[in-house]
Amino acid sequence: MDLLRINTAGSVDDGKSTLIGRFLNDSNALTKEQIELIERKTKEKGLEDLDFSVITDGLIAEREQGITIDVAHIYFSSTERKFIIADSPGHIEYTRNMVTGASNSEVSIILIDARKGLLEQTYRHYFISCLLRLENVIFCINKMDLADYSEDVFLSIASDINKMAAQFEYKPVIHILPISSLKGDNVVETSKYTGWYTGKTLSEVLHEIIPNGINTDDFRLDVQQVLHVQNTEFTDYRAYAGRIISGGIAVGDSVTVLPSGQKSEVTEIRKFTDTLSEANTGESIQLRLKDEIDISRGSMLVKSTDEKLLNKDIAATLVWMDEKQATASGKYLLQAGTRTVACKLQQIEGVIPPENPSAIAEASNLKLNDIAKVQLRTSNPVFLDSFSQNRLNGSFILIDTQSNNTVAVGFAD
Structure with missing residues (x-):
């Protein structure tokens, strides 16, 4: 089952936390205890609609102010795939937290209040999404229920989004959806109030996006530790342990050590007790080389020098x-x-x-x-x-x- 990493962003009170709670609820991903918490908090606040934001707004300061300050990470699965959602703060003071939340994501969901249109934070969050080279950006025009589900409102904001995107050199795949996270319109279920909208729901879009596959960038391995082992099982064992930042490596490949520029050949790849013929991006491995050369923590192994x-x-x-x-x-x-x-x-x-x-x-x-x-x-x-x-x-x-x-x-x- 593949994994999709998502970041949500928007201005204060655009409904990010409510959207995530609604998405989890309508996807049947909430526990009995979480549902009881939502019902209890909704009753305490005297609200008519369920307050789904309590699922992600975990800090006391956030609940008191009704805003998200820290980056909350939510893990859940559907029948088709796994999701990790980073709920980033909307206030401009916490833009740095949004960068943190988006740094490991593949998809950015940017919420826009249908009554307000594009704000400074909208531009900032889209800029950061482009800066981080996210391949998919989903604009959710939220609170359509408060705009009488107006097609004209939706089209006007969609036009502004396209004008904004045209200013940027980097061009991610853009999706624009009319939703109501409070009422659930076009989140998981198709809304009966937006008959003029023939596109997909948020859930459908997220399930159709293909997560980043095998990394084909140049091979880079950060050396974290040099291992010297001398025991009955390993005699004169010397290996270089680290995590593959990008690309892949196989036994027999030639590598260059930075910064020295010395070259050697991979003779063994080991991952804990397993011996591998090859390894790829993200794997933490040990490499043994044909030659005894000077390598220490902080060195980098590459295939070709740049x-x-x-x-x-x-x-x-x-x-x-x-x-x-x-x-x-x-x-x-x-x-x-x-x-x-x-x-x-x-x-x-x-x-x-x-x-x-x-x-x-x-x-x-x-x-x-x-x-x-x-x-x-x-x-x-x-x-x-x-x-x-x-x-x-x-x-x-x-x-x-x-x-x-x-x-x-x-x-x-």
């Missing part, structure tokens, strides 16, 4: 995630995989306004939630691919050297 991997000057897009502003010449730690190196913010080329990504504005500093084009310089190579070419090996984080806070997430250009 000079870009050895660059110390990195052009990148940053999402600033700290309340303390960044300035040019600021010094940080850059972490990518098992490598942590000193880094300098050489230049801020400009801040990207999500509502008009081509109109990059000059800036001397970066504020919380700013998205910017920057130039970085590292003390040592960190072996990054361009994020657009290899999503699994193109991202990194910046760490404040004094507070140890993660202050930014970055994507190599």
Whole structure:
């Protein structure tokens, strides 16, 4: 049974948590205890319709404010596939949490209030979906019940969505649906009030999207540990343990060690007690090589060398995630995989306004939630691919050297 990772986003009160609760309820994925919780909380609040948001809004502060602050992850299965849904916060102050929620997703669901249309957060969330190279973006025009299920309202907002998407170079597959998460229209069951809509329900769309298959990007393995074993079962055993970031490897393949550039041949692939002939993206394995060469934690094994991997000057897009502003010449730690190196913010080329990504504005500093084009310089190579070419090996984080806070997430250009 395959797995689909989904991120939900939208502005405050657009109904994300309610949508997830409705989707789970109508898919018969709620437990008896969860149903009782919904009924009890609905009664306490004196509401007519069931309050499904209590399923995901777990923090006390969230329930008191009626908003989502942290990223809630929900795991459930239908008869056809498994789902992991990340319910990201809608308030602009928590855009950094939305980046976290979407970073491991394959599909983004962006909710829009039918009464309000596109807002600043709509542009921001779509920008982040494109920045993260999500292949499918589903726009759910929610609260259609409060817009009298008007086709004109739906078409007007759909037109605005298409105009927004046309501004971006990256083109994901876009789906636009009229729904009511509170009433359940077009979530799992087709609505009887939107006869003018002939498209699929949200459930049908999610079941038809094909999850990311076998990764065919270039082979990258982060060396996490060098194993030296000497016992009765293993004599002079030396292997390199790590996780395959992207691509695949097989016994007999030639590999190059970064940063040294030394080459060797794979003689054995081991996964715990099993010996494999090949391994692919995401697997944690041990590799044995034909030659005794200098490899340590932080090295990377690749099949073919690309000079870009050895660059110390990195052009990148940053999402600033700290309340303390960044300035040019600021010094940080850059972490990518098992490598942590000193880094300098050489230049801020400009801040990207999500509502008009081509109109990059000059800036001397970066504020919380700013998205910017920057130039970085590292003390040592960190072996990054361009994020657009290899999503699994193109991202990194910046760490404040004094507070140890993660202050930014970055994507190599």
